[in-house]
Amino acid sequence: MQAENVDALTINEAAATTGWSARMLRYIESIGLVEPRRSGSGYRLYGPEELQRLSSLRELLDERGLDLGEVGFALRLKRDAPTREAIDSWLAAQPARPEHVSAADWLRFEQEKHQRLLAAAGERSSGSATPQLEDRSQGQSPTKSAIETTETA
Amino acid sequence: MQAENVDALTINEAAATTGWSARMLRYIESIGLVEPRRSGSGYRLYGPEELQRLSSLRELLDERGLDLGEVGFALRLKRDAPTREAIDSWLAAQPARPEHVSAADWLRFEQEKHQRLLAAAGERSSGSATPQLEDRSQGQSPTKSAIETTETA
DNA sequence: ACAACCTTGACACAGGCATGGTAAGGTCTG
DNA sequence: CAGACCTTACCATGCCTGTGTCAAGGTTGT
Numbered sequence: 001m002q003a004e005n006v007d008a009l010t011i012n013e014a015a016a017t018t019g020w021s022a023r024m025l026r027y028i029e030s031i032g033l034v035e036p037r038r039s040g041s042g043y044r045l046y047g048p049e050e051l052q053r054l055s056s057l058r059e060l061l062d063e064r065g066l067d068l069g070e071v072g073f074a075l076r077l078k079r080d081a082p083t084r085e086a087i088d089s090w091l092a093a094q095p096a097r098p099e100h101v102s103a104a105d106w107l108r109f110e111q112e113k114h115q116r117l118l119a120a121a122g123e124r125s126s127g128s129a130t131p132q133l134e135d136r137s138q139g140q141s142p143t144k145s146a147i148e149t150t151e152t153a
Numbered sequence: 154m155q156a157e158n159v160d161a162l163t164i165n166e167a168a169a170t171t172g173w174s175a176r177m178l179r180y181i182e183s184i185g186l187v188e189p190r191r192s193g194s195g196y197r198l199y200g201p202e203e204l205q206r207l208s209s210l211r212e213l214l215d216e217r218g219l220d221l222g223e224v225g226f227a228l229r230l231k232r233d234a235p236t237r238e239a240i241d242s243w244l245a246a247q248p249a250r251p252e253h254v255s256a257a258d259w260l261r262f263e264q265e266k267h268q269r270l271l272a273a274a275g276e277r278s279s280g281s282a283t284p285q286l287e288d289r290s291q292g293q294s295p296t297k298s299a300i301e302t303t304e305t306a
Numbered sequence: 307a308c309a310a311c312c313t314t315g316a317c318a319c320a321g322g323c324a325t326g327g328t329a330a331g332g333t334c335t336g
Numbered sequence: 337c338a339g340a341c342c343t344t345a346c347c348a349t350g351c352c353t354g355t356g357t358c359a360a361g362g363t364t365g366t
Contacts, residue, residue: 010342023326026344031323041333043342049246056243064236069323073219076239077227083217087227090209093202118209161314177356179314184353192362196312222353 008037008045017056025054033057033070154294159199161190178207186210186224 014036015022028034029044036044046054048075060066101140163261167189181187182197187206189197199207215218230237 012341021325022342024324027324033206039333039342041342042344043333053246056239056246060239060243064239066236066240067323069222071240071243073223073226074230076242078244083219086213086217087219087224090206090213090224091227093206093209104200115300140239165311172336172356175312176357181356192363194312195314196363220353 003127008047009051011044014044014046014051014054018051018122019058020045028057028068029066033068033072033075161200162204164197167197167199167204170205172211181207181210181221184221186221186225186228202226216253269301 002139009017010024011022014020015025018025025034025044025046029036034050034057036046036050039045057071059069077087120151163180163238166177167173168178171178171179178197178199187203187210189199189203192198210224213224214221216279230240234279
């Protein structure tokens with residue numbers, strides 16, 4: 001059979017044209033990033049799409065500083081909607097507390113949310129933790145609220 | 154000074170309520186996933202938002218099987234639009250090429266698309282509202298996340 | 307003043323990632 | 337058929353991650 005590999009390269013040819021080593025091409029396949037089809041006798045056959053993918057994969061790593069695991073993660077994420085949403089929701093809470101919300105209000109809101117967490121987390125540790133840095137003072141310091149990270153300006 | 158830490162826990166208290174060890178809280182901070190503010194004397198102060206974030210971070214790892222690097226990657230992705238687009242474009246080529254399109258044609262199309270992306274990425278940096286993940290202000294597509302974007306625009 | 311807390315820094319260690327190499331054995335082609 | 341190519345499987349290496357622990361030294365509340 002010599003016609004099955006039209007438009008496809010074997011592993012060393014693919015390596016030569018994409019800049020990966022044959023070893024790495026096998027590795028990349030093993031982690032699910034590229035899946036070349038196989039010839040009848042088991043040879044890997046890299047078609048244009050695989051070659052394209054491998055080239056841009058290389059750019060991703062070289063120019064963007066990613067690693068294979070990260071790309072693989074993105075790939076998995078693309079397929080796994082629940083995890084994707086979980087991540088999105090985590091990210092949503094992450095860097096930007098809305099600037100226009102007063103820190104105090106926002107904090108109160110968040111605290112409420114967190115209260116449940118604390119309760120759920122259990123107070124089995126209530127005696128041991130010696131919470132001596134608790135909110136014992138409610139005096140309004142003339143400056144601003146306890147959180148100065150937000151300029152609230 | 155005892156008023157600066159209103160509504161905030163020190164590291165061991167935070168550890169007790171979030172299920173992480175103090176050691177890990179420092180590590181998590183070192184990789185940029187959570188940034189507690191500091192007291193005047195340098196103590197870490199974990200407010201409700203940090204506690205919330207730490208708790209859901211734990212869920213992400215325990216229930217979703219992620220690791221810190223992956224979450225950190227998602228976070229970086231949220232902030233780095235060019236890389237996000239590069240990944241999106243890579244993913245676009247990934248799972249589903251319409252079976253009826255000749256690989257050669259498809260490759261040509263992808264290359265073209267890639268060209269545009271590169272061009273666009275080059276002259277970005279003056280762009281205004283870099284679209285954030287949760288930035289569904291006028292959402293027209295329901296669940297759009299960092300890695301989902303590329304349905305053949 | 308003293309215990310209990312906090313800080314940074316370091317050593318350690320298991321496991322995973324990214325690579326290369328090598329060996330034993332099929333496949334293809336001149 | 338022989339040589340060049342492919343396959344899988346294993347061993348090795350260097351670096352990174354996640355985690356603990358210990359040390360020397362500030363901070364804090366009673």
